[in-house]
Amino acid sequence: MIARLTLTDFRNHAAALVEPGPGFVLLSGPNGAGKTNVLEAVSLLTPGRGLRQVPISEMARSEGPGGFSVAAQLNTQPFVSSEVETRLAGTEGPSTSLGTNGSIVLGTGTISTAPDRRQVRINGAAASVNSLSEWLSVLWLTPAMDRLFVDSAGSRRRFLDRLTLALEPGHATHAARYEAAMRARNKLLAEELWDENWLASLEAQMEEHGNGVTLARLRTIKALKPAVGAVRDDDFPSAGLWLDKQSPMNLASRLASTRKIDATARRATHGPNNEDLLVTFAANGQPAAKCSTGEQKALLLNLILSHAEVVSDRRGQPPILLLDEVAAHLDPARREALFDRLSGRGQVWMTATEPGLFASIRDGAATRFHVESGALIPA
Secondary structure, eight states, X not given: OEEEEEEEEETTEEEEEEOOOSSEEEEEOOXXXXXXXXHHHHHTTSSSSTTTTOOGGGOBOTTSSSOEEEEEEEOSSOOOOSOOOOOOTTTTOSOOOOOTTOOEEEEEEEETTEEEEEEEEETTEEEOGGGGGXXXXXXXXXXXXXXXXXXXXHHHHHHHXXXXXXXOTTHHHHHHHHHHHHHHHHHHHTSSSOOHHHHHHHHXXXXXXXXXXXXXXXXXXXXXXXXXXXXXXXXOOOEEEEEESOOOSOHHHHHHHTHHHHHHHTXXXXXXXXXXXXXXXXXXXXXXXXXXXXXXXXXXHHHHHHHHHHXXXXXXXXXXXXXXXXXXXXXXXXXXXXXXXXXXXXXXXXXXXXGGGGTTSOGGGEEXXXXXXXXXXXX
């Protein structure tokens, strides 16, 4: 879990400090106060572009020096060292050092001279972005994700890859190398004369890493099926799920045979970049895309919660959950069912405009903050 979170020049937070407890972390305040920004900062402690999926250069505070920093101490003990600090992102970049209690400290951010280049430090040492997945598992649900089942296949692939990454940290490496080889192949196919040997080499790389991506996705779905398909008494419907348009294992030969087609399409027409996560309402087999808005929300919540349970069993610790404005869109019965299912299952960060939405969560199980104009005030 996160024991201490420090933001410097991130979004509308010039300097913010959060010391959350092990259970619910409840952030309430008016729209535009910076609640979701705190959740986004936590989401950056994993590979990728965070819960908003925007360029890293957009995250620095507009009135700041041009860079930002996010640092988090991971442990189960109170913070006891003053050594763990975040230097100003606009001057020296994200930097962390190891606390005297032996805790792990993750830091990420940018500097003003390279606002598009994300830096990562683990216990003060430079590290790759993908290495973050080895230390922390973070899942999130935002209002924008309510359209997941009717959105593009690409959105569902990214969602599935986040689920997969939480179970298999090495998935990020396969995905990144597949994407790099695919981009290089697309560029080569756009030329008038093709280098056959270079194409064959790239297609071999796409097969190697593409198989890694597909198999990891399949393992994730297999692991999720029992939990997400279980019939529960908590008002969250069971679901069926599978991988559609599964990539062939003999991908290199398929790609070699479709070079002209792919050159015209300007993309690889075979491979994991074409796969899709399909979800159904288990009770009647109805595709999630055709379910009501309320059913889609409940299906998505069940998928997130089931995945959190699987991650907890597999990794020995529950993932951090970030639930943005979820409670406001649930009826009272389903809201209570959500709180009951989340209780005692690790650190859960939740936002709401009205603190009354969290009234039924007992004080001993929650750390509460009021957020106002970029300031976090313990409530």
